[in-house]
Amino acid sequence: MTKLPIGKSIISRLKPYLRWLILGTTLFFLASTLRQHWEGVVALQLREAAPLNLLLGFGVTLLAHCWTGYVWNLILRELGQQTSGIWAMQAYLKTNIAKYLPGNVWHLYGRVTAARAAGIPTPTATLSVLLEPLLMAASALGLALLTGLRTHALLQILGLVFVLAIVHPYILNRLLHVVRQLKGKSRQGRNSELEHGSAAVEDMAPAQLDSFRAETATDRPRETVLYRYPVIPLLGELLFVLLRGVGFLFILQALQPLQIFDLLPALSGFTIAWLLGLVVPGAPGGIGVFEATAVALLSNHFSIAAVLGSVALYRLISTLAEAAGAALAGLISSSWTAQKL
Numbered sequence: 001m002t003k004l005p006i007g008k009s010i011i012s013r014l015k016p017y018l019r020w021l022i023l024g025t026t027l028f029f030l031a032s033t034l035r036q037h038w039e040g041v042v043a044l045q046l047r048e049a050a051p052l053n054l055l056l057g058f059g060v061t062l063l064a065h066c067w068t069g070y071v072w073n074l075i076l077r078e079l080g081q082q083t084s085g086i087w088a089m090q091a092y093l094k095t096n097i098a099k100y101l102p103g104n105v106w107h108l109y110g111r112v113t114a115a116r117a118a119g120i121p122t123p124t125a126t127l128s129v130l131l132e133p134l135l136m137a138a139s140a141l142g143l144a145l146l147t148g149l150r151t152h153a154l155l156q157i158l159g160l161v162f163v164l165a166i167v168h169p170y171i172l173n174r175l176l177h178v179v180r181q182l183k184g185k186s187r188q189g190r191n192s193e194l195e196h197g198s199a200a201v202e203d204m205a206p207a208q209l210d211s212f213r214a215e216t217a218t219d220r221p222r223e224t225v226l227y228r229y230p231v232i233p234l235l236g237e238l239l240f241v242l243l244r245g246v247g248f249l250f251i252l253q254a255l256q257p258l259q260i261f262d263l264l265p266a267l268s269g270f271t272i273a274w275l276l277g278l279v280v281p282g283a284p285g286g287i288g289v290f291e292a293t294a295v296a297l298l299s300n301h302f303s304i305a306a307v308l309g310s311v312a313l314y315r316l317i318s319t320l321a322e323a324a325g326a327a328l329a330g331l332i333s334s335s336w337t338a339q340k341l
């Protein structure tokens with residue numbers, strides 16, 4: 001049995017505790033802020049047009065989830081797969097709700113499983129679900145810079161450049177080549193051990209041994225490459241993040257009237273909060289991280305009571321939109337998913 005290096009072993013042991021530490025810290029911050037501003041939160045009232053704003057927020061958020069399912073289809077096409085846009089939306093919506101399960105990876109696993117069932121090679125399916133959050137992160141960083149958030153601007157620019165460089169075919173394909181080489185060496189070692197060290201293999205007849213070698217050879221990972229820079233999926237994810245931001249603006253509008261000059265600060269703060277909820281290894285679905293970041297960034301421009309109420313309402317409406325998307329996906333017939341859109 002191969003032992004993990006000491007550094008990796010320590011990290012793997014500390015990782016669950018790190019998640020709980022991040023979750024506990026963010027929840028403590030939120031609880032402390034809520035306690036300090038409890039009177040203002042209790043005094044909050046929905047505005048007269050709040051039902052319409054909340055309904056629009058729900059609709060735009062649901063549209064965003066449907067759209068990012070189609071963007072996953074665009075990513076698969078960049079990887080040489082001729083998939084159906086409706087199929088991709090259906091698979092995405094069905095699996096997306098699983099991100100709230102402990103581990104925060106089951107939605108990705110479900111997507112890979114759905115892609116494999118559709119005949120897409122496992123390496124390609126895996127790469128597609130890894131590219132998706134990278135493109136989302138790049139889109140969120142770019143949108144935050146475009147909408148005027150200058151907090152840690154240098155760090156944002158460096159992060160954006162780094163992510164955009166990682167998804168460049170020249171760099172990404174070489175990284176994939178290194179991974180394939182490492183996996184190939186590991187597989188060759190196991191096959192060699194089986195072929196030369198196992199008594200059962202040694203006792204095989206020549207024809208059986210040839211068949212065994214052919215099976216192990218076909219088990220090698222297929223070549224998966226990115227053929228060009230994923231500009232179209234990147235723009236698609238940019239629209240997705242923008243739609244999520246617009247959904248949040250509608251919900252904030254339900255509690256506090258917004259002026260034209262309020263839109264960009266609100267959109268910028270939301271974008272960074274959503275991004276940190278995506279990438280920080282906290283609770284499933286970014287619960288806690290998103291809320292704490294939104295409160296910290298938006299409370300300088302808006303009433304902190306309105307911000308607390310808005311992030312709570314947004315979490316509720318976003319979860320309802322994801323559940324509605326999963327239910328909607330279950331109503332899509334198999335004949336529709338075959339359409340090449």
